[in-house]
Each structure stands twice: as C-alpha cells, then as structure tokens.
Amino acid sequence: MGRTGHEGGGPPGLSRRELLRGAGLAAAAGATLLPAARALAADAPADLRVQGPDAVELTLTVNGAPRTVAAAPRDTLLDVLRLPLDLTGAKKVCDRGTCGACTVLLDGKPVYACSVLALDVAGRSVTTAEGVVGGAGRAVADAFVAKDAMQCGFCTPGMLVACAAAVAEHGPSLTLEQARAATAGNLCRCGTYPHVLEAALAAAKTAKGR
Ligand code: FES
Ligand code: FES
Known part of the structure; x- marks a missing residue:
C-alpha cells in the first residue's frame, strides 16, 4: 500500500546542498510575500469579523x-x-x-x-445518529437490528447515518451498488459489510410503502 509524504530527512533525489538552497529561496519568497499579505489585510472590509483565538x-x-x-x-x-x-x-x-x-x-x-x-x-x-434513529431513519435502524448488521458497534452509528442518507436519497429504488457507494467511506473492522448492505436495501424496500 502506498504512503503519502516522504519518509526520512528530505525529498528523495535532492542533495543536502540543494535542499538548503531551496530552503533559502523559500525564505526569500516569504519575505517578499509578507508585504503583500499586509497589503491584503489593509484592504480587508472594516466590518470583517475575526474569530478566535478564544472560544x-x-x-x-x-x-x-x-x-x-x-x-x-x-x-x-x-x-x-x-x-x-x-x-x-x-x-x-x-x-x-x-x-x-x-x-x-x-x-x-x-x-x-x-x-x-x-x-x-x-x-x-x-x-447525528441519535437524530436519525429518532426520526426518518428509524426504519434503517430497525433493519440493522433485523439483519444483525453490527458486532462491536464502533462503526455502526456512522454506517447507519450513511445508509439512512442513501435510503432518503434513492428510496425504494436503492441498488446494491448505490448502497455500496454510500458506505464506501465507512470502515468496519468487524467485517459487517454484507449485513449492513442487506439492512440498507431492506430499509429502502420499507420506504416503498410510504
Ligand atoms: S473519526 Fe472521523 S473519519 Fe474517523
Ligand atoms: S461492527 Fe465493529 S467496527 Fe463495525
């Protein structure tokens, strides 16, 4: 599996001398940009609201x-x-x-x-998941229970929210591929994926009668 970012002390293929030269150029660029940043700040609208650093x-x-x-x-x-x-x-x-x-x-x-x-x-x-269960996504939560779509439960609220969004978007026409796409950003270390997808499809069918 690939990694993002460089490992080790610097970009691959650069000598230490080249790296230091590059750092010097970056510092010079920063010095040039600082007046530009100040000019931008001076041009900011008078009613600009700066938030923080306090709460x-x-x-x-x-x-x-x-x-x-x-x-x-x-x-x-x-x-x-x-x-x-x-x-x-x-x-x-x-x-x-x-x-x-x-x-x-x-x-x-x-x-x-x-x-x-x-x-x-x-x-x-x-x-949130609480709002989904207490509202329109109740059928999805019930389907999770009926289809045994959880084990440790850590991923479950996120899965539930993602499935409820898919059911709300596609209704009874929700397909397996759409359910897969909707949950593609949710990882389950316990491997409940097939049951989660079954639950989403079952809940979508329930939505048909509404
Ligand atoms: S806790 Fe937000 S994506 Fe993992
Ligand atoms: S049920 Fe354990 S991580 Fe999904």
Missing part, C-alpha cells in the same frame, strides 16, 4: 433543535457534538477523515464530523 459562541440546528455552543477555532464539529452537546453517537476513532465512524448529516449530506470545523457550521443543520 466563540455559535448557534446551529442539531437534530431539529437550535443549540448554542462555545467553540474555539480549532474545535471540530465532532468535538462540540460529543462534549458540550453530549451527543456521543458519532464516534472519534481515527479523527482524521479516514474511517467514517463520526459520520453525521450536514444539511442532509453525510460528512465526517471530525473533518469539519465547528465555526463553519454556524447556522447550519446537523443530524
């Missing part, structure tokens, strides 16, 4: 209700859901956008809550 209050809609929380610029949506809001359905597993355990709906679309800054969701609508 800032923001209001968002969570599972249908307005919630106001304080978040620092570095806090993610996952941080504010799990701590101040005590909604622990979204799991912090990788915390870097690779596993899908933190999946929530942002304005109806699945996102990794660990990869969205809290300040960026002010005024927007978030639905």
Whole structure:
C-alpha cells in the first residue's frame, strides 16, 4: 500500500546542498510575500469579523433543535457534538477523515464530523445518529437490528447515518451498488459489510410503502 509524504530527512533525489538552497529561496519568497499579505489585510472590509483565538459562541440546528455552543477555532464539529452537546453517537476513532465512524448529516449530506470545523457550521443543520434513529431513519435502524448488521458497534452509528442518507436519497429504488457507494467511506473492522448492505436495501424496500 502506498504512503503519502516522504519518509526520512528530505525529498528523495535532492542533495543536502540543494535542499538548503531551496530552503533559502523559500525564505526569500516569504519575505517578499509578507508585504503583500499586509497589503491584503489593509484592504480587508472594516466590518470583517475575526474569530478566535478564544472560544466563540455559535448557534446551529442539531437534530431539529437550535443549540448554542462555545467553540474555539480549532474545535471540530465532532468535538462540540460529543462534549458540550453530549451527543456521543458519532464516534472519534481515527479523527482524521479516514474511517467514517463520526459520520453525521450536514444539511442532509453525510460528512465526517471530525473533518469539519465547528465555526463553519454556524447556522447550519446537523443530524447525528441519535437524530436519525429518532426520526426518518428509524426504519434503517430497525433493519440493522433485523439483519444483525453490527458486532462491536464502533462503526455502526456512522454506517447507519450513511445508509439512512442513501435510503432518503434513492428510496425504494436503492441498488446494491448505490448502497455500496454510500458506505464506501465507512470502515468496519468487524467485517459487517454484507449485513449492513442487506439492512440498507431492506430499509429502502420499507420506504416503498410510504
Ligand atoms: S473519526 Fe472521523 S473519519 Fe474517523
Ligand atoms: S461492527 Fe465493529 S467496527 Fe463495525
């Protein structure tokens, strides 16, 4: 499997002398850019609101209700859901956008809550696994139980949210390929994939009668 980034002390194929020369050029470029950055700042609108570094209050809609929380610029949506809001359905597993355990709906679309800054969701609508189970996604949750689509459960809330989004989008016409695509960003270390897909398809069929 490939890796991103270089291993070792510097870019492959560069001598130490070349590397140092490059660093010197970068520093010179930085010195040139600094006045440009200052000029940009001087041109900024007078009403520009700078947020942070201290926590800032923001209001968002969570599972249908307005919630106001304080978040620092570095806090993610996952941080504010799990701590101040005590909604622990979204799991912090990788915390870097690779596993899908933190999946929530942002304005109806699945996102990794660990990869969205809290300040960026002010005024927007978030639905967590708790909201999915308590709302339109109840049939998907029931299908997860009926199809035995969980083992340890760490991936389950994220899987559930991703499946509920697919069922909501495609309804009874949801295909296996669409269900696979919808859950492609969700990893399950216990290998429950076939049961998760069965559950999504079963829930989609239930949606047919609505
Ligand atoms: S915890 Fe967010 S993608 Fe893994
Ligand atoms: S049920 Fe254990 S990681 Fe999916």
